[in-house]
Amino acid sequence: MASMSSNSTADVVCAPDDNLCIVREHLQAVIIVPTLLLLATLVTLLALLIMRYRPQRKRSRIASLQHPYHSSSHRHTQRHGHRHHLQGIDAPAGINPLEHEEVPMSVQQVQQNVRPTLAAVPQMSTGRHHGSFSQITALPLTFSIKPNDTVSLYRARMDNRNVILRMLKETANNSEKQHFLGFASFVSGLGPHPFLPELLGVVSVQPPLMMVVEELQHRDLLGYLWRCRQDNAGSESPCQMTEKRIFTMAGQVASALEYLHSQQCIHGNVGARSVLVGGDLTAKLWGLGSAYRRRTQAHSPGEVEDMEMRKWQAPEVLSRRPSGRSCDVWSFGILLYEMVTLGDPPFAHIMATELLQYLQRGKHLKRPATCSNSLYSIIRGCCHWRSDQRFSMSELIRTLQNGEKSANGRTVLRVPEPLDFEKYLREAGYGEAYNYAVL
The missing domain is CATH 3.30.200.20 (Phosphorylase Kinase; domain 1)
Structure with a gap:
């Protein structure tokens, strides 16, 4: 009826052949209303889409805010944990350059x-x-x-x-x-x-x-032992290395070595040159560069990086066979030899390149004149050809503690020969004599 009324109205207002007039009369019903309905439909769809995807964006925003580079509180937490996601030249593990x-x-x-x-x-x-x-x-x-x-x-x-x-x-x-x-x-x-x-x-x-x-006052133990040798040549000896002191300092180094092993870390460079001495004669183990190389190249077999390290290394290292904690025990025995001789090189009359063959024939370190039987037995227990027959670290520490109780703490070790630096370089296996100061 409404349509018929509208048509009749248009017929009354407009002439039958006036199409423009008829279109104007039907503009609201034919064009405006459908357009409004279409716009309303589009707005409704848009609102539904916003409601549908807004929670996901919100979750993404929350996750973004929780990223360590956007949240200071989380970054603080991240500093106290592992950072496995970091890569690149300036971002080794444990260091985050983006946080400055x-x-x-x-x-x-x-x-x-x-x-x-x-x-x-x-x-x-x-x-x-x-x-x-x-x-x-x-x-x-x-x-x-x-x-x-x-x-x-x-x-x-x-x-x-x-x-x-x-x-x-x-x-x-x-x-x-x-x-x-x-x-x-x-x-x-x-x-x-x-x-x-x-x-x-x-x-x-x-x-x-x-x-x-x-900084430790007396620097490296090897230099300290050499100073003890020189000081002992006089009537007064401010540097007093006794057998008891050897047991004490060796026990401290062994404690550090056992701790490194508990961290799944093989030192690989135990020797007097790698031990630092404090003002109170506390010994602290350093020289961790070899341990770091072993950790970062764990897949490679044990090798001797420098010729001058050969006389401190276990036979399995010299022969490039797989090595373990017992290699550090062998080197620890060499350290004891250095201490009791006030810095003599081990296997002094054997060339470094011939050491492995020498050991294969069943040869071993000779007992120094200044070395007691109890201390020498420890050296031999560390430097056994078969790795499974060497001291374990717990056995070694226990033996050192027992030996310290009965060790001589009064007699100062003396070596009659003064230090000949060039001779030491040759006998220790160094390829050339470096121009170092002996401090």
Whole structure:
């Protein structure tokens, strides 16, 4: 009816042949209303789409806000955990360059099974700025510190204590930066131990990158033993190395070595040159570069990187067979030999290249004149040809503790021969005589 009424109205208003007039009269019913209905439908569909996808975007936004690079609180948590997602030259495990952080190095607790990524598990940050150090002076090279094209060593004061700055040269390439920061993360991941030098911090925000390690007054044990030999030549001897002192210091090194083994870490470079001595004659095991290389190249068999290390290595290492913790026990026996002889090289009359054949014939270290039977029996128990017949670390520590109780603490060890540095280089197996200061 309405349609008929509308048509009739249009017929009344417009002439039968006036099409334009008829279209204007039917504009609202034919064009405007359908258009409004179409717009309403589109708006309704749009609203439904918004309602459908809005929760997903909200969840995505929440996840984005929880990403460590967007949330400061989560980033703080991330600093206290492993960072397996980091990759690239400037992002070894445990260091996040996107946070522009200084690596926290005060580690109070470390997982027993350290993953190959070696991420640190710090409890508080001790990151340092370059302005933290004063009285910085170059550290003279000694026999135990070989020149390094990428790292310089300095003495400095920090927080009223003496420290050593292991500084990466600014000419280092990306690979060397990766190695330097990776080594810092590795040492941090090992955690604190009373007989490992304390790692006080790492500067990683801006060059020069550096590791900060406590300084031990008497430096390396080999140099200390040589000074004992020289001091003992006089009437007064400020350096007093007794058999009891050997048992004490050896027990401290063995404790550190047992701890490293508990972290699934083989040291690989045990010797007097790798032990540092404090002012109170506390011995701390260092020289962890070989251990870091073993950890980062775990698939490769044990090898001797330098000829000068051969006389300290177990037969299985010399023959490039798979090596384990017992190799460190062998080297520990050589360390005892160095201590009781005040720094003599082992197997002095055997060329390093002939040592393996010498040992294969059943030969072994001779008993030094200054060595007691009890101490020599420990040396032999460490340096047994068969690895399964050497001391375990727990047996070794227990034997050292028992020996310390009855050891002579009064008689100072004396060696009649003065140190001949060139002779030492030859007998220790060094290929050439480096121009080091003997400090």
